[in-house]
Every structure is written in structure tokens, then in C-alpha cells.
Amino acid sequence: MSDIERRLADIMLAKLRERDASSGPDDLTRPIADLDLDSLDLVELHQQIESELQVKGDLRETAGFAFLDDFSTYFMKLASRG
Template structure:
């Protein structure tokens, strides 16, 4: 795992654990619908990833993601460009 991938995973886990402290790294590949995240949670996750990685992401792209690993892949790619 690269440094950027680890940072993305840490940010995402921090957000997920606000909902359910028992969630772990294996849950980062689960469908968003399985994790009881609502649209506000997803907006907050998007913002936390932007802030933590110091990138600007397109919210219309992340709005269509069905799996958390789509979020991580997208933000890893964005952060890797900088």
C-alpha cells in the first residue's frame, strides 16, 4: 500500500467509524448501501478526503459511486497527480 492509499484508507475509516466503531479495513471495499451511509455522510466523506489530501474533486463523479473502493481509487488518482 502506498502512502497515498494509506492516507485515503485512514480518512475513510475515520468517517466510517463515526457510524460504526467496529468497521475495519476490509469494509472499505463494501457497497455503500450496505454501510447505512446517507447522502450527507457521502458529502462529508468527499469533503474530508479533499481536505486531507489537499485536492479538489468533482462531486458529480463521486455521487455516482456504489462502492467505497471507487472513492478510494478516485482520490488516490487525484492525489497522485499532485
């Protein structure tokens, strides 16, 4: 796992643990609909990732993601562009 992947996982796990302290790495591959996250949580997650990685994403795009690992894939691409 690269440094960026680890940072993304840490950010996403922190967001999940705000709702459920027992959340773990396996939850990162679950459908968002199965997690206790609302649209505000997803916007906050998006903004936290942007801030951490110093990139700018498109909220309209991430709003349609079905899985948390979609965030990871999307933001990895943005971060690799520099």
C-alpha cells in the same frame, strides 16, 4: 500500501466508525448501499479527502460511486496528478 492509500483508508474508516465503531478494513470494499452512510456522510467524506490530500474532486462524480474503494481510486488519480 502507499502513504496516500493509507491516508485514504484511515479517512474512510474514521467516517465509517462514526456510525459503527466496529468497522474495519474489510468494510472499505463493501458496497456503499450496504453501509450505514447517507448522502451527507458521503459529501463529508468527499470534503475530508479533498482537505487531507489538497485536491479538488467533483461531487457529481463521487455521488455515483457504488463502493468505498471507488473513492480511493478516484482520489489516488487526483493526488497523483499533483
